[in-house]
Amino acid sequence: MLYDNLSINEKGHLTIGGADVADLAAEYGTPLYVLDEDVVRRNCRTYVKAMHENFGPDAAPLYASKALSFKGIYPIVESEGMCVDVVSPGEIYTALAAGFPAAKMFFHGTNKTDEDIEYGVKSGVGYFVVDNLNELEVLDRVCGECGVVQKVLLRLTCGLDPHTLEAINTGRVDSQFGVPIDTGQADDFVRAALACENIQVDGFHSHVGSQIFESDSFIRQAEILTSYAAKMRDEAGLVLKALNIGGGFGVRYTEADPAIDIAARIEEVANHMKAACREHGLDLPTVYMEPGRSIVADAGVTLYRTGGIKEVKGYRNYVTVDGGMTDNPRYALYKSAYTVINASKAGEPANFECTIAGRCCESGDRIAEGIRIAEPARGDVIAVLSTGAYNYSMASNYNRIPRPAMVIIKEGSASLAVRRESFEDLIKNEL
Numbered sequence: 001m002l003y004d005n006l007s008i009n010e011k012g013h014l015t016i017g018g019a020d021v022a023d024l025a026a027e028y029g030t031p032l033y034v035l036d037e038d039v040v041r042r043n044c045r046t047y048v049k050a051m052h053e054n055f056g057p058d059a060a061p062l063y064a065s066k067a068l069s070f071k072g073i074y075p076i077v078e079s080e081g082m083c084v085d086v087v088s089p090g091e092i093y094t095a096l097a098a099g100f101p102a103a104k105m106f107f108h109g110t111n112k113t114d115e116d117i118e119y120g121v122k123s124g125v126g127y128f129v130v131d132n133l134n135e136l137e138v139l140d141r142v143c144g145e146c147g148v149v150q151k152v153l154l155r156l157t158c159g160l161d162p163h164t165l166e167a168i169n170t171g172r173v174d175s176q177f178g179v180p181i182d183t184g185q186a187d188d189f190v191r192a193a194l195a196c197e198n199i200q201v202d203g204f205h206s207h208v209g210s211q212i213f214e215s216d217s218f219i220r221q222a223e224i225l226t227s228y229a230a231k232m233r234d235e236a237g238l239v240l241k242a243l244n245i246g247g248g249f250g251v252r253y254t255e256a257d258p259a260i261d262i263a264a265r266i267e268e269v270a271n272h273m274k275a276a277c278r279e280h281g282l283d284l285p286t287v288y289m290e291p292g293r294s295i296v297a298d299a300g301v302t303l304y305r306t307g308g309i310k311e312v313k314g315y316r317n318y319v320t321v322d323g324g325m326t327d328n329p330r331y332a333l334y335k336s337a338y339t340v341i342n343a344s345k346a347g348e349p350a351n352f353e354c355t356i357a358g359r360c361c362e363s364g365d366r367i368a369e370g371i372r373i374a375e376p377a378r379g380d381v382i383a384v385l386s387t388g389a390y391n392y393s394m395a396s397n398y399n400r401i402p403r404p405a406m407v408i409i410k411e412g413s414a415s416l417a418v419r420r421e422s423f424e425d426l427i428k429n430e431l
């Protein structure tokens, strides 16, 4: 099995966190998102422990909640000592509704509207991660009106492309996120922020990308940001108190993806960052990282039931399921690979080659192509692994398909965390 929380029981059914997925499908219906809370907690602990050990007790991982935002996730990550990254007033609202403290929120977003900025300030978010000069001006004004001094990190781009490290100073300077160091524009951004009366500049934020398996890009980024902080200390009087080096550690979607030792990677990054700080005569700042996918992806499984199973003679077999791009658009968007199991026959050999297609009237509605599962019959439960991240949070109602329910598994038993949408939900805002 791809993950150690998955197993096969005496009925030949797949189990997740000890729960039989055929029972879950029967009780809660399909499609169904299943989230193993123990795995989420284990992932949080890996980050919290490694960051405390290597960066000191003030360091913290932020859970990037865009990966999976619903009320139930926030108390879990909070109790594990995580802060959160929120990218919209909707995520702030959800986290607040779940009782998550605003002071532990970092408010991201490349286009925060004036209303968003006011909402963030009035909510009392701990940090704004300021993306650009326009945002800075509005934030300073709103904070003045509210009588608040807002802590901020300035979002910078380091000119790194995580997948082609040699191509430094090319593609990634050209980004809609943050302000580039390489073009000199970050200097003006930092000076402008330092001059704002109602803003306290604690440091920088930078995020290189996603599905990263090595530490190189984090190390390069830490080096670039510390050296830049030293330059701005000398030229503009910046005092670096905090550094957020972003998220992006990869997860295993299939056996082809490597397993990654996150604690060891964090130690490597910390060693380089400490050395860079020494070299530039800087105190080690409070370090933040922002994992999203690597907190929740491997904790999630999506269950479907098979409908039509058809062979297009001379071409391939199609297995259609009762969900698809509406609950998981990642194959349609990025051709993302997934591990798929016939969970009703998990003990049988996976020798039926097929394409898993969704139920939408859309030829791109697929979950996987050219995979092998145990020979399916109509009504079998199909499990798609590693769907905890960027599935529920990216779901839509295309074709007027209600979003699935979500259950959380804790110590082997399931409880409903998100109700299945009803047809009334589909039309409730329509006049």
Ligand SMILES: *Cc1c(COP(=O)(O)O)cnc(C)c1O
Binding pocket: 064, 066, 067, 085, 108, 207, 209, 210, 211, 246, 247, 248, 249, 290, 291, 292, 293, 294, 389
């Ligand atoms: C998406 C994102 C993350 C999380 O990325 P993962 O690949 O899910 O770890 C963190 N920080 C920022 C700014 C992001 O945009």
